[in-house]
Amino acid sequence: MRKYIGLVLVILLFTSCAKEETLIPDLPVNFSAPLTDPRLSRLSTAGGAVTLTGYGVAGIIIYRRADNAYVAYDRCSTVNPEQKNAVVVDDPNLTATDQVSGAKYSMYDGSPVKAPAKTSLKQYGVTIAGNTLQVTN
Template identity: 30%
Template sequence: MRILSLLLGTGLLLSIVACGSTNNVQPQLPYTPVNVALQLTSQQYAALRNVNGAVVLPSGSSGRVDGGGIKGIIVVRQADNTYRAFERNCPYQPYSACALVSLDPSGLFMKDTCCGSQFSLQGQVTGGPSGLPLLQYNTSVQGTQLNILN
């Protein structure tokens, strides 16, 4: 009888903890195909010639994203021939119209002014309510071309 009570109590405690943790679950970003090629020698992407240099590929006026992704892409040069490409749609409340990540004018981090989330140049959360890092796309360099894919 004592074992049964202990098992029931443990089960009840686990179900309460499990139910309470669902409040921290963030919705997933919708899937969208990404297939972008940037010519690194272009003056348009001159910032990518320096480590920690970044460029923003904005969304187009017709709702179509010129740079791919959901709301555009931020590309950051991490090191020689190493680039990271991040979705601009903030993972915290991604269906909000204002959930848009931008490069801070300092160039030292990325932020979403809507929810206040901040992200490192590696896409990790450094502040604000987001519990998830930025969605990262695959990158590869072939000669002077940077390819961004998912």
């Protein structure tokens, strides 16, 4: 009997420690525009965010952090990602909300800040070359 209890405990340990994976599909993302592009005007100051459709699973968010670094995320919520619910940037631009589940994510690093979110938003690479911003994966 003790063998069975030990086996059950080992199985529970391994299943409860399994790494949660983001189930957001890998779609090619290649957005490039000059920083003077009117679509990016809100990125002129720290804390600015823009959303763009037609990229990734549910569009992308580009955010300019307080340290003047740029980050980009897929708008697809990690809660029920098969539904492809696009998160909406809140006012002020500190968080983004999945309006279906109520989950919230930090714009600073994409991490979940309100349940039921457990996994960060999918992040894309951002590079600045001269006056051009590029988002890729």
